[in-house]
Amino acid sequence: MALLNLLDASLAFGHVALLDHAAMSLEAGERLGLIGRNGTGKSSLLRILAGLELPDDGSVQVQQNLRRYFVPQEPQFAPGVTVFDAVSEGVAEARDLRARYEAHDSSEDLDALQTRIEALDGWTWEQRVDETLHRLDLAGDRRVDDLSGGMRKRVALAQALVAAPEVLLLDEPTNHLDLDAILWLQELLVAFKGALLVITHDRAFLDAVSTRIIELDRGQIRSYPGSFSAYEATKARELEDEALANARADKMLAQEEIWIRKGVEARRTRSVSRIQRLVQLREQRSARRDVLGRAKLDVATGERSGKIVAELEGVSKAYDGRTIVRDLSLTILRGDKVGLIGPNGAGKTTLLKMLLGQLEPDSGTVKLGTQMQVAYFDQMRGALNPEATLVDTISPGSEWIDSPSGRKHVMSYLGDFLFSPARANSPVKSLSGGERNRLLLARLFAKPANVLVLDEPTNDLDIETLDLLEELLQNYPGTVFLVSHDRRFLDAVITSTLVSEGDGHWREYEGSVEDWLIQSQRAKALAAKTAATQAKAAAAAPAPAPIAAAPVAVAVSAPAVARRKLGYKEQRELDGLPARLEALELEQKQLSELLAGTELYAQGAERIREVQGRFEQIEEELMTLLERWELLSAG
CATH class of the missing domain: 1.10.287.380 (Valyl-tRNA synthetase, C-terminal domain)
Structure with missing residues (x-):
């Protein structure tokens, strides 16, 4: 029996139908990946399944006493709370019941309290919290306010796991997490015993975690068994079949329209059945959910930069006594596409600023190329005015934009990024997180640049826009610096990786993230095997015979071994x-x-x-x- 059933659900936001008589189910042990375009209602659907919101119509059937836990995109915690107290909120009912039992209030039914506490395993709730903190490598005495976005997300996951839910609902859990943390979360969710429903656009993560993909598409929920890779192949065939069927229907409708007009002149009586079929074809055409247009991403490359974009020689940089970059020598050439990889706080942004000449190193030299026109995605992210309209954000004071494909009206340019004319004068604050990122890309690509710096551009972007952004960056003739934890996106775009290896050391690897992972894993395995062989040889060697004390000790250098x-x-x-x-x-x-x-x-x-x-x-x-x-x- 399904743990959750969504039945004939409808939900509208203004004139947009987010759910249109949609249905789905979640079985025990399933791990579902929920995907769909930005603004289609994925987060709303998740909140409905979590019991936090109601659909306009339809219902959600929930198995009796089912424990559900929802982790939002941006978890909120009480000001000043410690990690231990924040995680304890996951067992709040057990904690409060045990406190009431221990208070011995005469008005309480202690037997009923004891029964409920035992059902919740509440006698040892502190031990459960401590075990979860240890498992997720969290310090219980730290203040949540002092933690990074990635660590706060980890606290929210700990809060959910300590509750031991039968259904775990996660909204973009990989946002703010570095690559190591994403791999850690991936293993955690694969080992999770309950059912899982997760919204994410990280395709490698979906491939590793999901057992079924469900897609929210034009108000309908479609189900695809297997991994994300299997979904991609099936979806491509479906879209081809749908386009072919629509083309046939449109052709038949056109033929019937011609017949009905000519029929008036040719004869006085017409076939009643053909007229009824025409009416039916017209109704089917008006009710069709056409595939929405694709975003059109294009970027002006500006003037051609010099052959060398940046040359670093023995560069070092430290903050508060901690070395961020240590003795780095590196040359970036025009057309290079470099992915920066490292844990949060490793200094990726600091290194980027030195590569662009925005920050001086403590030692070493940085030589910059000529005619550099830099477009920086992260700098623009905080510049969005939530009260401004989309039109004013893209082209303040003008109705026209000089795009790579020619001069365009701002309405047409916004349409390239899937913003309809009806929304062009809406405020930025009405957009979803993914739509805001798409708006930022529209603003970024409106200015010419031969060096693109993209700091986490993939957060909240839907999968289709990610595919298009990949294609654009692959064909972009300029230089790209890309900070992202989306492995598949990096693999599709970059030509080399610049990896933080700890203690300020950075190393460049040719190829993709997958190439770096293979090289680093093999190097570790080889080092471990060599160390084990040496240890085994040392253990098997006979103990040296005792040597009589010599009157004089002479130091002799070992002779150089000729190659x-x-x-x-x-x-x-x-x-x-x-x-x-x-x-x-x-x-x-x-x-x-x-x-x-x-x-x-x-x-x-x-x-x-x-x-x-x-x-x-x-x-x-x-x-x-x-x-x-x-x-x-x-x-």
Whole structure:
């Protein structure tokens, strides 16, 4: 039996139908990913399922005594509260009941109180809070007001988990979290025993967590079993079929309209059935939910910048005694697309400001390129006036915008970013979080730039806009600095990663986030294997024989070991290793995609075992080749 059932629900915001006789269910143990365009009502749907709001029509059926817990996008806490007290709100009923029981109020029915406390496992609520704090690596005595956005989100998750809900409802849980925290949350939710419904636009996160995707599309809820990758393939086929069916219906309607007009002149009596079919076709056409237009993203590249955008030599920077950047040497060329990766507080924004010449280093030199025109997404984020209209935000004092595709009326330009003329004069405060980000992109791309700095541009953007932004940045001829924790977005755009490795050290890796993760994981595995081998060898070595004390101790330096010249065969082997590694990594990537999809699981258990076995075999072969490469390179 389903834990939750949404039945024939309708909800409207002004003239916009967010839910139009929509229905869905949530089964025990399911992990649903809820997706849809910005402003379509996903957060409203989640609040309805949480019991915090009611639909205009329809109902929500909830299993008796079901424990639901909702974590909003921006959790709110009482001022001055400690982490322990904030998390304790998740067991507020058990805490309050036990306090009443211990007060021995004569007016209370102690037996009834005791029964309810035991049902809530309330006698040990402090222990549950402490265990959850330890599990989520939170210090209970810290003030929530002093925490970063990512840590506050972690406190809200702890509050939800300590309540031991049967249904957990999360609205954009990955916002404000760094990459490590997202991977941590991913593992936490996969291990969660209850049912989960999560709104997120992080496609890699959805792939890892969800067992079913539900899409809120034009007021209707559609269900797609499996991961997000499986949804993408199915959705593409559905949209093609829908477009084909609509085209056929429109053609038939046009033919019937022609027949009905000619029929008047050709004969006095017309087929009643054909007239009825025409009326029916007209009704179907007016009731159709057409696919909304796609956003059109375009950015003016401005003048061509110099070949070198920024050159850093031995750069260091510290704040309050903590080194943010230590002895960094780096060259950024025109057209580079660099992803900055590191935990919150690692200094990504500080490094960006030095790369752009906005901040002087404590030591070292920064040389900037010529003719740089910089557009900075983060700088504009706080500049939105909530009372201003969309038109005034994009083009204050003018009705026209000089866009890359030519001079455009502001209404047409806003339409490119999916804002209808009816909303053009609405205040910014009426927009959802994702719509505000889309408005910021519209404002950003209205000015020419040959260097784009995008600091967390993907927060709250819907998946379709993310895809379009990816495509734009891939084809953008200028230079891009991108700070994001969306792995799939980074992988699609960047050509190299600049990674914080702790204590102010930054290192550049060629390729995508996936390339960096593979390289760093293999380096750690190789280091661990080498350390284990050395420890084993040291343990097996015989103890040195006692040496008689010498009258004089003489220090002798070890002779330098000459690098051995490789033989012809060894040199050829070394030269061929990169190609062998690349071929194996490509095969491993293809197998990984096969394992993540749905087609493989219809081919039988033997085929699944074969693919999994080959995947593991490739990993072993890669480790062996890397060790061989290191050995040959050392001579």
